[in-house]
Amino acid sequence: MEKHYLSVLVENNEGVLARISSLFCQRGFNIDSLTVSATDNPEISRITIVTTGDEASFRQIRKQTEKLVETKTLFPLNLRTSLLRELLLIKLRSNTEIKNKIEKLAEKNGAVVIDVSVGCVVLELTGEPEKIDKFLSKLKDFEIIEMCRTGVTAMERGEATYSLSV
Amino acid sequence: MLLTGAEIIAEVLIEQGVDTVFGYPGGSVLNIYDALYLYKDKINHYMSAHEQGACHAADGYARLTGKTGVVISTSGPGATNLVTGIATAYMDSVPLVAITGNVPTSLIGKDSFQEVYIAGITMPITKHNFTVRSVEDLADTLRSAFKIANSGRPGPVLVDVPKDITSNKAEFSKKPVTPEPVEQKSFKNLEKVASLINSAKFPVVYLGGGVRISSAEQELFEFLKKADIPATYTIMAAGVLGYGDELNMGLIGMHGSKTANLAVDNADLVLAIGTRFSDRVALNPQKFARRARIVHIDIDPSEIGKNVPADVSIIGDVKKVLTELLPMVKKAKHADWLSQINEWRKKDYCPTDDDSVLKPHQVMAAICDAAGEDAVFITDVGQHQMWAAQYIRHIKTRSFLTSGGLGTMGYGYGAALGAAVADKENRPIIHITGDGSFHMNMNEACTAVSYNLPVITVIMNNSVLGMVRQWQKSFYGKRFSSSEPERKTNYKAVAEGFGLTGFRCENLAEFKEAMDKALKLGGPVWIECVIDREEAVLPMIPAGGSVDDIIIN
Numbered sequence: 001m002e003k004h005y006l007s008v009l010v011e012n013n014e015g016v017l018a019r020i021s022s023l024f025c026q027r028g029f030n031i032d033s034l035t036v037s038a039t040d041n042p043e044i045s046r047i048t049i050v051t052t053g054d055e056a057s058f059r060q061i062r063k064q065t066e067k068l069v070e071t072k073t074l075f076p077l078n079l080r081t082s083l084l085r086e087l088l089l090i091k092l093r094s095n096t097e098i099k100n101k102i103e104k105l106a107e108k109n110g111a112v113v114i115d116v117s118v119g120c121v122v123l124e125l126t127g128e129p130e131k132i133d134k135f136l137s138k139l140k141d142f143e144i145i146e147m148c149r150t151g152v153t154a155m156e157r158g159e160a161t162y163s164l165s166v
Numbered sequence: 167m168l169l170t171g172a173e174i175i176a177e178v179l180i181e182q183g184v185d186t187v188f189g190y191p192g193g194s195v196l197n198i199y200d201a202l203y204l205y206k207d208k209i210n211h212y213m214s215a216h217e218q219g220a221c222h223a224a225d226g227y228a229r230l231t232g233k234t235g236v237v238i239s240t241s242g243p244g245a246t247n248l249v250t251g252i253a254t255a256y257m258d259s260v261p262l263v264a265i266t267g268n269v270p271t272s273l274i275g276k277d278s279f280q281e282v283y284i285a286g287i288t289m290p291i292t293k294h295n296f297t298v299r300s301v302e303d304l305a306d307t308l309r310s311a312f313k314i315a316n317s318g319r320p321g322p323v324l325v326d327v328p329k330d331i332t333s334n335k336a337e338f339s340k341k342p343v344t345p346e347p348v349e350q351k352s353f354k355n356l357e358k359v360a361s362l363i364n365s366a367k368f369p370v371v372y373l374g375g376g377v378r379i380s381s382a383e384q385e386l387f388e389f390l391k392k393a394d395i396p397a398t399y400t401i402m403a404a405g406v407l408g409y410g411d412e413l414n415m416g417l418i419g420m421h422g423s424k425t426a427n428l429a430v431d432n433a434d435l436v437l438a439i440g441t442r443f444s445d446r447v448a449l450n451p452q453k454f455a456r457r458a459r460i461v462h463i464d465i466d467p468s469e470i471g472k473n474v475p476a477d478v479s480i481i482g483d484v485k486k487v488l489t490e491l492l493p494m495v496k497k498a499k500h501a502d503w504l505s506q507i508n509e510w511r512k513k514d515y516c517p518t519d520d521d522s523v524l525k526p527h528q529v530m531a532a533i534c535d536a537a538g539e540d541a542v543f544i545t546d547v548g549q550h551q552m553w554a555a556q557y558i559r560h561i562k563t564r565s566f567l568t569s570g571g572l573g574t575m576g577y578g579y580g581a582a583l584g585a586a587v588a589d590k591e592n593r594p595i596i597h598i599t600g601d602g603s604f605h606m607n608m609n610e611a612c613t614a615v616s617y618n619l620p621v622i623t624v625i626m627n628n629s630v631l632g633m634v635r636q637w638q639k640s641f642y643g644k645r646f647s648s649s650e651p652e653r654k655t656n657y658k659a660v661a662e663g664f665g666l667t668g669f670r671c672e673n674l675a676e677f678k679e680a681m682d683k684a685l686k687l688g689g690p691v692w693i694e695c696v697i698d699r700e701e702a703v704l705p706m707i708p709a710g711g712s713v714d715d716i717i718i719n
Binding site for chain 2: 014015022026059060064066
């Protein structure tokens with residue numbers, strides 16, 4: 001079972017997200033993450049979907065998604081030629097003693113402390129999903145109070161082949 | 167001109183060439199019905215007993231004519247009652263526009279009386295759906311709905327219109343319906359497919375509803391004759407191949423002929439045309455056409471490789487593809503292959519006659535004898551549906567209306583009414599049903615009476631849910647769980663209660679007499695046929711099996 005990355009440019013209508021997620025659900029395709037992003041064209045949104053499955057089922061869900069009336073274009077993202085980014089927010093239990101450790105670890109890994117409150121700190125990290133996974137694995141010694149990841153948003157390197165700019 | 171939303175709906179319907187709609191009034195569509203009253207010389211509205219019946223009627227109308235069917239219902243329960251009808255149309259690729267009223271915009275989202283989020287409910291069973299948010303958008307939204315419903319692979323589209331939109335006014339100007347510009351592009355893989363056809367020794371064509379939808383019957387005949395290829399069909403293509411044609415091997419799949427299933431199993435090339443390898447055809451996708459190269463021709467790219475992988479595919483309208491393929495195919499004779507098929511034919515399943523009772527195959531034959539070649543047949547779902555598919559002597563395309571994909575019991579009566587409304591040539595309209603299916607929507611009898619629609623309903627009454635019971639008999643140790651309801655329905659009396667004529671028959675002579683009388687009466691009639699509950703649909707390949715597992719007795 002492989003992870004697949006799909007970029008879908010859709011008409012920015014109400015219900016379009018429901019339609020796409022309903023389609024995946026109906027046909028039994030797993031969504032690992034899904035993000036909806038505004039684009040430079042207010043009528044177009046970009047949906048980035050990460051899904052796990054074999055090649056045949058990925059081909060099938062691509063064709064099904066392509067059939068939706070609101071789908072303008074869609075393309076699988078090649079990991080080598082695409083830029084994938086995800087945002088992590090994580091709240092860790094902290095005190096004066098631990099705080100220093102957390103700050104050091106954050107700095108070493110490119111994360112930023114964006115809030116310090118009584119008893120906890122919040123870190124922000126942006127990067128490829130693997131980078132975030134790696135960072136999370138280094139936090140085993142700390143108590144996580146809350147965490148959220150945005151899911152992947154992505155675009156291809158170089159000249160855009162699929163741009164639907166205004 | 168400044169028109170209300172309701173008037174705009176009527177105007178767009180006329181603009182789209184719609185003169186017939188089906189539906190049921192209610193609170194949220196009062197404005198629309200008021201407009202229909204004003205436009206009644208241009209748009210005929212047929213009111214059903216239940217919205218489901220109206221939706222099936224629009225579906226039957228569409229299947230018979232090839233035009234887009236239109237159904238109107240009110241919000242809430244009116245809209246949810248359409249759901250089975252919409253899903254039926256979706257599974258069989260029937261062009262349909264459903265217009266639902268909804269509560270006024272200001273009341274949406276507040277659990278108002280008769281409010282339901284029908285756009286959400288119907289998302290997975292429509293090609294697309296719309297909620298109209300302003301009267302200015304209404305006309306173009308409806309135009310898009312018609313365009314989507316009838317383009318590419320057809321299907322249902324729902325347009326939800328809040329009540330205030332139907333009373334608000336907007337400027338309306340007519341837009342002529344312009345046909346889609348035809349792209350003159352050649353199809354990929356034509357040469358590959360032609361060379362596969364030209365070198366095949368044991369080719370088979372397996373065709374589906376797409377051939378009928380694309381009106382490719384003539385192109386298909388020419389192709390089959392020229393390349394001398396025997397063909398089998400799914401229930402969605404019943405009537406495309408003429409009865410008795412040497413190249414016609416009959417139905418494929420679970421209740422298909424043994425000949426057709428053997429031919430696909432032994433073929434070295436299977437051409438699947440306008441079809442989707444459903445689980446009732448390719449019961450075991452690994453074993454289906456296991457010795458053959460598979461060529462798949464369909465308009466919908468998502469069907470290629472969905473159920474059974476294809477070696478080569480052509481994506482496009484069947485008629486256009488066949489037109490381009492025809493000159494590339496060499497004239498051929500497959501004498502040995504056809505004589506092998508004839509051998510299988512001689513040994514195929516053949517039911518025995520018995521005139522003293524009513525045998526399903528004899529009832530079907532008697533229906534054909536009485537109704538003639540022009541008849542339109544509409545079925546419900548179950549054993550009677552399979553008997554009709556197997557034994558009706560299909561002659562004409564678009565003349566066998568049945569719920570193939572969804573398998574909707576209760577489809578038949580509504581669809582038959584739609585067909586009767588659509589028919590302008592006085593063709594006999596024969597609705598073949600079972601006692602199980604008929605109990606689901608027999609209420610539409612009142613509609614048949616209201617409009618004096620000449621639907622002859624033949625009820626194959628075995629007093630049980632025959633198909634369920636047949637499976638319980640074969641696969642569940644004869645534990646007849648909830649399949650023997652012991653109903654005491656007196657069909658003749660119920661028919662008379664509705665204001666139509668009823669007959670009851672127990673043997674072939676009685677049935678023939680009743681059919682003749684019914685055809686002469688010209689109004690709605692019910693004919694109850696008492697049949698033995700042990701009658702089974704044969705042959706049968708169990709779900710997931712192959713032709714090796716075929717049950718013949």
